[in-house]
Amino acid sequence: DAKTTQPPSMDCAEGRAANLPCNHSTISGNEYVYWYRQIHSQGPQYIIHGLKNNETNEMASLIITEDRKSSTLILPHATLRDTAVYYCIVRVPVRSNDYKLSFGAGTTVTVRA
Amino acid sequence: GAGVSQSPSNKVTEKGKDVELRCDPISGHTALYWYRQSLGQGLEFLIYFQGNSAPDKSGLPSDRFSAERTGGSVSTLTIQRTQQEDSAVYLCASSVTAKNTEAFFGQGTRLTVV
Numbered sequence: 001d002a003k004t005t006q007p008p009s010m011d012c013a014e015g016r017a018a019n020l021p022c023n024h025s026t027i028s029g030n031e032y033v034y035w036y037r038q039i040h041s042q043g044p045q046y047i048i049h050g051l052k053n054n055e056t057n058e059m060a061s062l063i064i065t066e067d068r069k070s071s072t073l074i075l076p077h078a079t080l081r082d083t084a085v086y087y088c089i090v091r092v093p094v095r096s097n098d099y100k101l102s103f104g105a106g107t108t109v110t111v112r113a
Numbered sequence: 114g115a116g117v118s119q120s121p122s123n124k125v126t127e128k129g130k131d132v133e134l135r136c137d138p139i140s141g142h143t144a145l146y147w148y149r150q151s152l153g154q155g156l157e158f159l160i161y162f163q164g165n166s167a168p169d170k171s172g173l174p175s176d177r178f179s180a181e182r183t184g185g186s187v188s189t190l191t192i193q194r195t196q197q198e199d200s201a202v203y204l205c206a207s208s209v210t211a212k213n214t215e216a217f218f219g220q221g222t223r224l225t226v227v
Contacts, residue, residue, distance in 0.1 A: 034214060043117075043204050043218030044156070091214045094161065094169045098211035100146065103156040 003027065003090040009108040018075040020107055022088030025069040033064060034091060034101065035073050037084040044087065044103075047073065078111045085109070115139075117219035119205050125225045126195055134190040134222045138207030145188050146216060147180060148204040156204065162188060163211045195226045 005023040012018040024033060034049040048055055048062045050071070055062045061074040075082055087106040091099040118137040126132050138145050147159040158172045162182045173179070177195075182188040192199055202223050206216040 032214075043206070043220050046215050046217065049215065094211070098144075098161070098163055098168065099214050100158055100161055100169075100211075101206075101214050101216060102158060103148075105155050 003092070003102070004088045004104055006086075006088050006104065006107045008105065009110070011110050011112055012075075012078050014080060014111050014113050015077055018078040018082065018109060018111070020073040020075075020086050020088075020109065021070065022073070023070045024088070024090050027068055027090050029068075031090050033062070033068075033071050034089040035060070035062065036087045036089065036101070036103075037082075038087070038106070039081075039084040047086075078109075080111050080113065083109060083111045117205055117207055117217050119203075119219035119222050121222060122220065123223045123225075125227060128197060128226055129194055131191065131193045132195055132224065134192075134203050134224070136188045136190070136205030136207075136219060138186065138188070138205070139217055140186075142207035142209055142217075143185060144208045144211035144213075144216075145182060146206040146208075147188070147190050148206070149174075149201045150204060150221070151201040159190070161211060192224075195224075197226045200224055200226045 032049050035047040036044040038044045050062045064071045085106040085108050092102045094100050120135045145162045148156040150156050160180050164185050165182050177193045180190045202221040204221045206218040208216040
C-alpha cells in the first residue's frame with residue numbers, strides 16, 4: 001500500500017549532487033514525506049522528512065513542490081558510501097494517530113568514482 | 114542502549130522448529146515495529162506495538178507468527194513450525210511514539226530455515 005513512485009535505479013558521479021525524485025500525487029494535506037536509505041546488509045536509516053517547506057540537515061536536503069505531489073531528495077556531494085537503496089515514504093495510518101512506514105521498492109543509487 | 118539491538122544476528126534452524134527473535138528498542142521509545150525482508154525484496158510490515166499493545170496484527174503472514182512486548186521495552190517475535198519460506202531478514206525499529214515515524218532500525222536477524 002505504498003503511496004509513492006520512484007525510479008528503480010540511478011547512477012551518479014562521486015562528488016556531484018545526486019537528485020532523487022519521488023512522486024506522491026495522492027498525498028493528503030497533513031501527511032509528511034519521509035526518506036530512508038538502506039545500505040547493503042544494514043537496517044534502513046532515517047534521512048529526512050518534511051511537510052510543506054524545504055528541509056535541510058547534515059545528510060541531505062528535501063525539496064517539496066508547492067502542490068506537494070512530488071519531492072526531490074538531494075545529496076549535495078555524493079560519496080561512494082552513499083550507494084544504497086533510497087526509499088521515499090508517505091506513512092500509512094494504522095489507527096487514530098498511529099502510523100506505520102510502508103516501504104516500496106525504492107531507488108537503487110550507485111555512486112561511481 | 115544507544116541503538117536498537119536485535120538478537121541473534123544470525124539463526125539457522127531446521128524446518129518445523131520454533132524460533133524466537135528478540136528486539137531491544139531505544140530506551141524511552143514507546144513504539145516498536147517488526148518488518149521482514151526477503152532476499153532482494155523490499156520491507157514487509159508485520160506488526161507494531163504502542164506500549165505493550167499491538168493494535169494491528171494484520172501484517173503477520175500466518176498464525177504461526179506471534180509477537181509480544183513486555184514492560185514497554187523488549188519485544189519477541191516467535192515463529193512456530195518454521196517453513197523454508199520464512200527465511201528472511203527480520204528487522205525491528207523503534208520510535209518515540211507511533212505518531213512519530215522517525216524510526217530507528219536495528220541490524221536485523223537473518224533467519225535461514227533448512
